[in-house]
Amino acid sequence: MRRYHVTTFGCQMNAHDSERIKGLLEELGLGEAATEEEADVLVFNTCTIREKPDTRLAAHLGNARALKERDGERVIAVGGCYAEAQRERIFELYPFVDVAFGPGSISHLADWLGAGGIGVDRGRFGTGEERSFAAELPLHRERRFQAWVQISMGCNSVCSYCIVPKVRGREVSRRPGEILAEIERLAAAGVTEVTLLGQNVNSYGRDVGSGFAELLRAVDAVEGVERIRFTSPHPKDFREPVIQAMAECAAVCEHAHLPLQSGSSRILKTMRRTYSRERFVALAERMRAAVPDLALTTDLIVGFPGETEEDFRETLEAVEEVGFDGAFTFVYSPRHGTEAATLAGQVPGEVKRERIERVVEVVQRVARERNAARVGLVEEVLVEGPSRTDPSLLRGRTRRNTTVNFSGSAVPGELVGVRITDATSTTLRGEQPVAAAA
Ligand code: 5AD
Ligand code: SF4
Numbered sequence: 001m002r003r004y005h006v007t008t009f010g011c012q013m014n015a016h017d018s019e020r021i022k023g024l025l026e027e028l029g030l031g032e033a034a035t036e037e038e039a040d041v042l043v044f045n046t047c048t049i050r051e052k053p054d055t056r057l058a059a060h061l062g063n064a065r066a067l068k069e070r071d072g073e074r075v076i077a078v079g080g081c082y083a084e085a086q087r088e089r090i091f092e093l094y095p096f097v098d099v100a101f102g103p104g105s106i107s108h109l110a111d112w113l114g115a116g117g118i119g120v121d122r123g124r125f126g127t128g129e130e131r132s133f134a135a136e137l138p139l140h141r142e143r144r145f146q147a148w149v150q151i152s153m154g155c156n157s158v159c160s161y162c163i164v165p166k167v168r169g170r171e172v173s174r175r176p177g178e179i180l181a182e183i184e185r186l187a188a189a190g191v192t193e194v195t196l197l198g199q200n201v202n203s204y205g206r207d208v209g210s211g212f213a214e215l216l217r218a219v220d221a222v223e224g225v226e227r228i229r230f231t232s233p234h235p236k237d238f239r240e241p242v243i244q245a246m247a248e249c250a251a252v253c254e255h256a257h258l259p260l261q262s263g264s265s266r267i268l269k270t271m272r273r274t275y276s277r278e279r280f281v282a283l284a285e286r287m288r289a290a291v292p293d294l295a296l297t298t299d300l301i302v303g304f305p306g307e308t309e310e311d312f313r314e315t316l317e318a319v320e321e322v323g324f325d326g327a328f329t330f331v332y333s334p335r336h337g338t339e340a341a342t343l344a345g346q347v348p349g350e351v352k353r354e355r356i357e358r359v360v361e362v363v364q365r366v367a368r369e370r371n372a373a374r375v376g377l378v379e380e381v382l383v384e385g386p387s388r389t390d391p392s393l394l395r396g397r398t399r400r401n402t403t404v405n406f407s408g409s410a411v412p413g414e415l416v417g418v419r420i421t422d423a424t425s426t427t428l429r430g431e432q433p434v435a436a437a438a
Contacts, residue, residue, distance in 0.1 A: 010047025263318025408432025
């Protein structure tokens with residue numbers, strides 16, 4: 001049997017697209033190989049949000065080229081956001097690549113690879129107009145009881161640093177009926193946790209006569225769905241009905257990933273985020289008032305063009321003021337074709353590195369304090385498997401999306417109560433309470 005290997009970079013949307021790519025390849029009769037070395041078809045599902053994933057991909061492709069030199073029959077396919085961003089140049093940059101496809105043209109992969117065998121129609125590329133929902137393709141799911149569900153594709157925002165709107169195109173919502181039908185199928189197959197995916201989930205539905213709040217309520221009503229997560233919302237579109245739905249739907253988890261990006265209203269303006277620090281803080285307060293125990297995590301960029309020491313300090317202050325439960329922190333990376341890459345006042349690398357260290361320190365301290373407040377509580381944990389660091393412990397996640405390593409006996413997929421005994425900035429420790437003797 002011929003075999004494939006998929007290497008995935010980037011966000012959850014990409015991870016989910018990879019499940020579709022695998023599903024398609026399996027439908028073509030290929031089996032999954034454990035390593036790139038053992039595979040006949042090598043797929044790289046790429047990301048291009050910052051320079052780092054571009055560099056990592058180059059290293060992987062170097063390795064793939066060496067494998068192809070050993071066995072010329074090997075097929076190398078590059079998909080995802082980097083492929084789309086470099087569509088004019090990809091075959092020049094990497095002449096040994098056989099197939100390239102953007103995030104909207106996964107469905108064409110089967111045609112390019114050839115339905116019967118793997119005869120490759122070399123060098124084809126889907127056009128933006130042909131974009132279609134990967135959600136209609138076969139699916140190879142990594143996890144039995146958890147699933148990603150795509151609700152929209154593309155993004156209509158114009159954040160000046162971000163390449164995503166350019167590579168993923170304008171926003172298109174999937175019809176609510178299709179989304180619900182998929183979730184019902186998943187729930188019937190044993191899925192209890194669904195994560196709704198879109199580049200901007202809470203602008204969902206404007207083009208199909210629906211809305212994100214309505215969608216949350218409809219998913220909440222699906223039998224068997226115990227936990228609903230979503231990523232990512234844009235603060236500018238996070239309106240009252242969604243907050244109310246979060247507060248009222250039992251299955252919607254007490255967590256929101258709400259990207260702030262910067263604590264300086266001046267920088268937010270040049271980022272074209274369309275909210276100020278004050279508006280963000282007020283939103284966070286309204287959400288926390290409506291949803292007790294809500295965990296808020298965020299994304300932060302340091303070293304955006306024109307960011308002064310004063311602007312940067314406002315980011316540090318905002319982290320304290322909001323009290324984020326966690327944050328992904330990024331050094332600004334100029335992306336070719338974005339507005340910010342052409343702005344004056346690019347911040348020197350040395351200053352960016354110093355700022356990222358300082359912001360990480362504050363994020364970790366605040367998150368540690370927030371996690372420490374959970375010690376002594378019993379949290380509902382969805383068991384995922386053994387702990388990654390200590391196999392004698394189990395690992396799972398709370399509704400607030402914090403990883404817990406705990407002692408006890410439970411099987412993956414089970415929802416159990418865990419008493420929290422210890423906390424770091426990113427994980428909790430706990431134990432399953434011993435049942436009182438009868
Ligand atoms: N440089 C650094 N970080 C970026 N992000 C998006 N574009 C860039 C860039 N050019 C970050 C944002 C976004 C997250 C997914 O990646 O914080 O929310
Ligand atoms: Fe990377 Fe953004 Fe594409 Fe996700 S959508 S893979 S983060 S560039």
